[in-house]
Amino acid sequence: STYSRTYRSYVSAYPVVQTSGNRKNLELDPDYPECGMRIEDSSGGDTHPPMNNVLMGYDENVRGGSPFYVRDSNLEFQLKIVKPFVGTVNISPKTMFNVYVMTAAGDPLTDVVYSILYSGTVTVPQSCEINAGQTILVNFGALYSGNFNHAGQKPEGVRAKKFSVPVKCSGLDSQANLTMRLIATPDSHVPQAIASDNADVGVVVETDEGNALIPNDVQSVAPFITDSAGRANITLQAYPVSTTGETPAEGAFTALASLRVDFD
Numbered sequence: 001s002t003y004s005r006t007y008r009s010y011v012s013a014y015p016v017v018q019t020s021g022n023r024k025n026l027e028l029d030p031d032y033p034e035c036g037m038r039i040e041d042s043s044g045g046d047t048h049p050p051m052n053n054v055l056m057g058y059d060e061n062v063r064g065g066s067p068f069y070v071r072d073s074n075l076e077f078q079l080k081i082v083k084p085f086v087g088t089v090n091i092s093p094k095t096m097f098n099v100y101v102m103t104a105a106g107d108p109l110t111d112v113v114y115s116i117l118y119s120g121t122v123t124v125p126q127s128c129e130i131n132a133g134q135t136i137l138v139n140f141g142a143l144y145s146g147n148f149n150h151a152g153q154k155p156e157g158v159r160a161k162k163f164s165v166p167v168k169c170s171g172l173d174s175q176a177n178l179t180m181r182l183i184a185t186p187d188s189h190v191p192q193a194i195a196s197d198n199a200d201v202g203v204v205v206e207t208d209e210g211n212a213l214i215p216n217d218v219q220s221v222a223p224f225i226t227d228s229a230g231r232a233n234i235t236l237q238a239y240p241v242s243t244t245g246e247t248p249a250e251g252a253f254t255a256l257a258s259l260r261v262d263f264d
Contacts, residue, residue, distance in 0.1 A: 004058040006068070007102040009109055010039075010049030010116075013095070018080075022048045025080055028094050028118070031218050032083050035096065035118065040074035049097055053105040062103045070101055070113060077118060083218075084263040086169065086178070087127045093119040126171040128178070128230075128261040138163050138238050145250050148200060148242040152190045160206065160237040167261060169230040177264035179221035180234055182213040184257035189243045191215075196255035200248035201240055203255040208235040215257065223264055 017034060018025040025034035039047040043057035061068040097116040100109040138161055147155030154160075169176065182205055187195040192212045193202030205213045207222040213236070214220040226232045242248075 004060055004062045005103070006056050006059055006062060007105055007107070008047075008054045008056045008072070009052040009100040009102065010037075010047075010054070010097040011052075011100065011109065012050045012097050016050070022046065023078070024048050024050065025078075026050075026096065028096065029089075029091060032081055032085050032089050033091065033122065034080045034082050036078040036080070037096065037116070038076040038078065039072070040076070041072075052109075053102070055105075072099075072114075075116065079122070081122070085124065086261045086263065088121050088123045091118065091120050091122070093117055124171075126169065128167055128169040130165060130167055130259050130261065132166070132168070136163060136165065140238075140240055143240065145248050148240075148248050149245060151242050151245040152193075154204075154239045154241050158239055160210075160239040162208070162235055162237045165234040165236055165259065167224070167226070167232045167234065169226055169232075169261070172226065172230050174228055176226050176230070177223065178226065178232070179223050179262050179264050180213075181218065181221045181260050181262065182215050182257050183260050184215040184255070186215040187243045190241060193241050193243060194255040194257050195243075196240075196253045198248050198251075198253040200242060200244045200246050201253050201255075202243045203238055203257075204241055205236055205238045205257065208237065210237075218262075221262075 014026040014028050016024045017027040023036050025036045028035045037049055041056050047054050059068040095115050095117050098112045099114050101113040184194040187193040187202035190202050192214045193204045196202055224232045224234050
């Protein structure tokens with residue numbers, strides 16, 4: 001009966017970045033995985049959301065305007081790795097779809113009946129350990145606060161401090177072309193700098209050649225090649241910068257970042 005039909009609309013806040021036949025991949029993570037979903041229904045057949053007004057069977061309670069059960073099942077999650085990586089990728093919880101249930105095609109989407117969320121980790125056999133798992137400390141020494149007077153620039157007389165980053169990789173075939181990038185909270189005024197616990201000071205990290213490693217930018221990398229034993233030693237340099245042009249409060253400051261290794 002037409003008056004007993006139930007419908008679903010699957011709405012996502014994430015864009016569709018690839019289609020293959022009916023399959024649609026969403027960019028839920030900007031770096032490595034794309035995700036899709038296939039929903040199998042005995043009445044509606046296969047559905048590949050996001051989609052609106054999908055017929056999902058019949059329920060006689062609809063005709064009388066009575067409540068009816070929502071028993072959606074057979075949801076298949078699909079994951080596609082679009083960029084090779086080393087070690088583990090952690091996928092933070094995200095809402096893939098908000099699902100609306102309607103009794104007529106074109107009903108307004110007012111109340112979310114349920115949401116489809118996903119999270120997890122993806123681990124590959126290839127892994128790299130940076131500095132034997134220990135924190136790398138870069139100490140800039142004593143700095144004169146009055147020299148922090150040009151936003152985006154290091155204080156007068158301050159030189160970049162070089163430091164070494166030893167890397168040991170396993171599970172790789174012979175030599176490998178890899179990259180290293182920076183994961184950190186960028187400063188709100190100077191995005192190429194790492195934010196510190198002093199609002200007027202940030203830290204810029206560069207390759208040995210002087211190219212800034214912009215936090216969280218997958219294109220901003222330091223390329224390197226491992227030797228036959230999977231080892232490499234990367235030289236980076238760092239220096240503090242003024243982020244506001246204002247004289248910072250005196251005292252120690254700290255900026256934190258992580259280094260990530262990927263395939264080139």
